[in-house]
Amino acid sequence: xxxxxxxxxERYVSESYIFTNRDVLSHDFIPSQxxxxxxxxxxxxxxxxxxxxxxxxxxxxxxxxxxxxKTAVSKYVLSRLSKKSEEIGGNVKVCYVNCRVAGTEYRxxxxxxxxxxxxxxxxxxSTAEVLNRFTVRIREVKAHLITVLDEIDVLxxxxxxxxxxxxxxxxxNLGAGRVSxxxxxxxxxxxxxLDPRVLSSLSEEEVVFKPYTASQLKDIxxxxxxxxxxxxxxxDSALNLCAALAASEHGDARRALDLLRIAGELAERDNAEKVxxxxxxEAQKRIEHDxxxxxxxxxxxxxxxxxHVLYSADKAGxxxxxxxxxxxxxxxxxxxxxxxxxxxRRVGGLLNELDMLGVVNxxxxxxxxxxxxxxxxIKVPAKILEKAFKEDLYLGSLFNS
DNA sequence: CGTCCACAGGAATGACGGGCGG
DNA sequence: CCGCCCGTCATTCCTGTGGACG
Numbered sequence: 001x002x003x004x005x006x007x008x009x010e011r012y013v014s015e016s017y018i019f020t021n022r023d024v025l026s027h028d029f030i031p032s033q034x035x036x037x038x039x040x041x042x043x044x045x046x047x048x049x050x051x052x053x054x055x056x057x058x059x060x061x062x063x064x065x066x067x068x069x070k071t072a073v074s075k076y077v078l079s080r081l082s083k084k085s086e087e088i089g090g091n092v093k094v095c096y097v098n099c100r101v102a103g104t105e106y107r108x109x110x111x112x113x114x115x116x117x118x119x120x121x122x123x124x125x126s127t128a129e130v131l132n133r134f135t136v137r138i139r140e141v142k143a144h145l146i147t148v149l150d151e152i153d154v155l156x157x158x159x160x161x162x163x164x165x166x167x168x169x170x171x172x173n174l175g176a177g178r179v180s181x182x183x184x185x186x187x188x189x190x191x192x193x194l195d196p197r198v199l200s201s202l203s204e205e206e207v208v209f210k211p212y213t214a215s216q217l218k219d220i221x222x223x224x225x226x227x228x229x230x231x232x233x234x235x236d237s238a239l240n241l242c243a244a245l246a247a248s249e250h251g252d253a254r255r256a257l258d259l260l261r262i263a264g265e266l267a268e269r270d271n272a273e274k275v276x277x278x279x280x281x282e283a284q285k286r287i288e289h290d291x292x293x294x295x296x297x298x299x300x301x302x303x304x305x306x307x308h309v310l311y312s313a314d315k316a317g318x319x320x321x322x323x324x325x326x327x328x329x330x331x332x333x334x335x336x337x338x339x340x341x342x343x344x345r346r347v348g349g350l351l352n353e354l355d356m357l358g359v360v361n362x363x364x365x366x367x368x369x370x371x372x373x374x375x376x377x378i379k380v381p382a383k384i385l386e387k388a389f390k391e392d393l394y395l396g397s398l399f400n401s
Numbered sequence: 402c403g404t405c406c407a408c409a410g411g412a413a414t415g416a417c418g419g420g421c422g423g
Numbered sequence: 424c425c426g427c428c429c430g431t432c433a434t435t436c437c438t439g440t441g442g443a444c445g
Contacts, residue, residue: 104430322407323409342433343434344408345409345434346433346434364408368441369443369444370407371407371408372407372409372441
């Protein structure tokens with residue numbers, strides 16, 4: 001026993017069979033070259049280049065599906081631009097904000113400010129005040145700030161285009177300095193939600209990122225694999241499989257890299273010498289499992305109760321529950337657990353959130369004389385749900401009986 | 402062909418915890 | 424320390440609605 005533990009430790013201390021540098025496969029790694037995106041890089045570069053000569057540059061709207069390199073290309077071009085600006089003593093500053101990560105209008109504004117060295121408290125100020133301080137600061141340092149708003153559709157869907165409107169208008173009463181915007185979205189139709197004035201201002205230029213094809217994905221993987229894996233540690237067929245799987249999921253390079261990294265980790269844990277097809281397949285299962293597990297276990301209590309109701313119905317062989325049935329069972333579950341219940345209005349809201357998350361499938365159906373309701377079905381495998389809820393402080397007890 | 406079911410989901414409002422400037 | 428404002432979660436009240444039934 002001791003010896004086996006010793007050898008396990010020893011394996012971790014000694015060099016890995018598989019990886020030379022696993023970080024190359026992580027999300028935030030930006031390689032020195034981005035294969036199959038030369039066109040987009042040059043395009044974005046030529047749009048932003050005027051800023052180096054203290055000239056106005058157009059706002060840009062970038063769209064394309066997830067994992068098509070939008071973020072990587074933007075960050076790459078921005079970092080090169082800011083390097084060049086430093087070199088020539090320019091005043092171009094760059095700033096990157098992910099709207100989904102930041103969350104609210106306020107935090108996005110605060111986050112932009114922090115790039116200019118203005119510290120904004122967590123909360124306490126109005127968004128208008130934050131923007132005001134931002135404007136003052138821009139004028140002060142006379143900077144040309146190029147702001148990337150990643151996942152801008154999340155901002156607009158949640159809070160409307162007020163912030164964007166303010167940002168596009170800021171230049172109008174700004175003596176010195178300038179603000180240019182780069183909006184990134186993976187939803188092509190979100191433009192419809194924008195006020196025409198904001199839209200025309202934001203999409204002075206547009207860049208579209210097409211999904212990678214399987215062979216392009218293969219090139220990308222090959223490039224990273226050279227840096228990440230030991231020579232010969234990745235089989236050709238595993239690499240091909242990886243590219244093929246990711247290509248079938250809308251040419252998502254991020255997904256492909258995740259697959260490769262996790263497959264590598266699995267192979268390493270297996271003490272295998274090479275990453276093979278089975279590791280890739282296993283990795284795909286793992287990713288899906290983890291995604292769902294994570295989503296489920298971080299849910300608020302009442303969402304979990306709702307899911308448990310649907311889970312029980314599903315286990316009883318019911319195919320779909322109506323809103324009324326759901327709410328009845330929800331009430332009884334709450335009293336069983338000794339938890340205060342929410343109103344049906346709120347439960348409906350939570351249900352919609354679960355639908356958006358893809359955990360649940362809710363469809364409005366018309367039963368004519370018998371009303372208009374929703375048919376709700378659970379979409380996650382029972383096993384994962386059990387695993388995610390068994391540890392829950394409140395819900396755990398429901399599984400022991 | 403009108404009714405009326407059983408909800409959907411928008412708007413207004415309130416409670417609450419947190420952080421600000423003064 | 425206080426009064427104020429914010430974001431978040433939840434409630435209350437409300438209007439809207441597609442189609443089977445009578």
